[in-house]
Amino acid sequence: MDEGYYQPYRLVEERKGSISVQYKGRTLEFLNEVLYLTEEFTGSVSVKELQVLRANALRQKPKSAANHILLQLAADVAMTDLRPILEQEAVRSADIVLVVAPDQLFEQLQVFVHPEGSRMRLADEMANHASKPNGSQILFITQTTLEKIAGAKKAKGLHAMPNGSRLKTKMLITGKPKMKEVIAENVLAYIEGSDKKDEHVIITAHYDHIGVEGGVVYNGADDDGSGTVALMEIAEALALAKAEGYGPRRSILIMPVSGEEKGLLGSRFYSDHPVLPLEKAVANLNIDMIGRTDSAHAEGPPYVYVIGSDRLSSDLHAVNEAANKDNVGIELDYAFNAADDPNRFYYRSDHYNFARKGIPCIFYFSGVHEDYHQPGDDVEKIRFDLLERRTRLVFHTAWELANREDRIRIDKPTK
Ligand SMILES: [Zn+2]
Numbered sequence: 567m568d569e570g571y572y573q574p575y576r577l578v579e580e581r582k583g584s585i586s587v588q589y590k591g592r593t594l595e596f597l598n599e600v601l602y603l604t605e606e607f608t609g610s611v612s613v614k615e616l617q618v619l620r621a622n623a624l625r626q627k628p629k630s631a632a633n634h635i636l637l638q639l640a641a642d643v644a645m646t647d648l649r650p651i652l653e654q655e656a657v658r659s660a661d662i663v664l665v666v667a668p669d670q671l672f673e674q675l676q677v678f679v680h681p682e683g684s685r686m687r688l689a690d691e692m693a694n695h696a697s698k699p700n701g702s703q704i705l706f707i708t709q710t711t712l713e714k715i716a717g718a719k720k721a722k723g724l725h726a727m728p729n730g731s732r733l734k735t736k737m738l739i740t741g742k743p744k745m746k747e748v749i750a751e752n753v754l755a756y757i758e759g760s761d762k763k764d765e766h767v768i769i770t771a772h773y774d775h776i777g778v779e780g781g782v783v784y785n786g787a788d789d790d791g792s793g794t795v796a797l798m799e800i801a802e803a804l805a806l807a808k809a810e811g812y813g814p815r816r817s818i819l820i821m822p823v824s825g826e827e828k829g830l831l832g833s834r835f836y837s838d839h840p841v842l843p844l845e846k847a848v849a850n851l852n853i854d855m856i857g858r859t860d861s862a863h864a865e866g867p868p869y870v871y872v873i874g875s876d877r878l879s880s881d882l883h884a885v886n887e888a889a890n891k892d893n894v895g896i897e898l899d900y901a902f903n904a905a906d907d908p909n910r911f912y913y914r915s916d917h918y919n920f921a922r923k924g925i926p927c928i929f930y931f932s933g934v935h936e937d938y939h940q941p942g943d944d945v946e947k948i949r950f951d952l953l954e955r956r957t958r959l960v961f962h963t964a965w966e967l968a969n970r971e972d973r974i975r976i977d978k979p980t981k
Pocket residue numbers: 772789790826854855
């Protein structure tokens with residue numbers, strides 16, 4: 567570790583707004599005439615002809631698959647209908663998909679566009695991506711835009727055209743990714759164990775948040791300031807114990823990670839470039855938002871959601887339960903641990919990058935609230951009494967994992 571406490575890694579930031587759509591030399595106005603939610607297309611293509619497909623007839627395969635399609639949605643299509651439609655083979659196999667959205671849907675989509683946002687990816691993984699786009703470039707247009715690019719008469723008569731028929735146009739679509747390299751860091755603090763020091767427990771919390779958007783600062787006191795300070799308190803307690811001659815038997819890696827909000831990137835990088843051998847990692851305890859209460863627990867006893875504890879190791883689950891019973895005594899809520907949890911929280915924070923490598927993990931979480939990913943996620947709203955008890959639970963679980971005679975067993979099938 568010659569970088570001191572840091573593990574730097576390279577990211578590529580892609581700014582929004584890389585796609586331009588021109589019709590007869592005029593660029594369509596983004597957000598009013600055309601919009602897109604994801605940017606897949608790079609390069610330049612002139613579109614002379616579109617294959618007209620109707621969303622409700624996508625299963626009937628047209629005779630020939632086309633690269634450029636115009637997809638017509640039903641007038642009463644809802645936002646929730648969209649994904650299954652766009653996942654149909656005929657759509658996914660096309661490079662350019664112009665979706666004619668009814669006005670109401672188009673207005674709903676406008677809300678989802680964050681023109682200032684950016685996407686970040688690990689530079690490592692970009693190198694493996696071919697320049698070919700990952701998926702179709704979906705472009706939503708309005709009925710009015712359709713009239714511009716196809717002529718008023720044709721646009722109005724579109725409903726009468728058979729599925730799979732062709733429509734002439736004259737468009738130029740270009741995608742020029744606005745890329746910038748960024749260096750980010752994970753922070754690694756290592757507390758060396760005694761007689762079992764070759765094995766280690768990893769405790770993580772992400773220290774990044776949304777940053778500044780539209781001139782507004784997103785402090786992220788709960789997400790994940792709460793986890794980050796919990797981590798520092800735990801590190802201090804462990805360092806103190808060690809200094810007084812009571813250090814843990816196994817080593818402990820305290821790791822504030824970054825890039826979580828951009829797709830769990832820091833933990834992904836670490837788990838692909840571990841500093842300590844992953845096969846010696848006994849467990850990962852991940853803390854992401856433990857400073858508030860959610861509506862399900864507005865009243866009632868202190869609690870924390872425990873997610874993932876029994877997915878790979880019954881021992882881990884038992885250790886956490888015992889640590890709570892013996893030292894903390896809060897309610898352990900397993901609601902989000904259900905395999906069919908529609909929120910899929912098990913896949914949504916940094917522990918998942920360890921779980922995917924077969925390392926048992928627990929995600930500690932106190933639930934979402936009205937300030938989740940909002941500028942109002944501020945420190946005044948943190949429930950420090952709860953934050954402290956939840957932090958103690960993580961500490962005692964880590965302590966037992968590090969000190970028990972036998973390493974916890976993995977006894978569940980890893981997928
Ligand atoms: Zn978070």
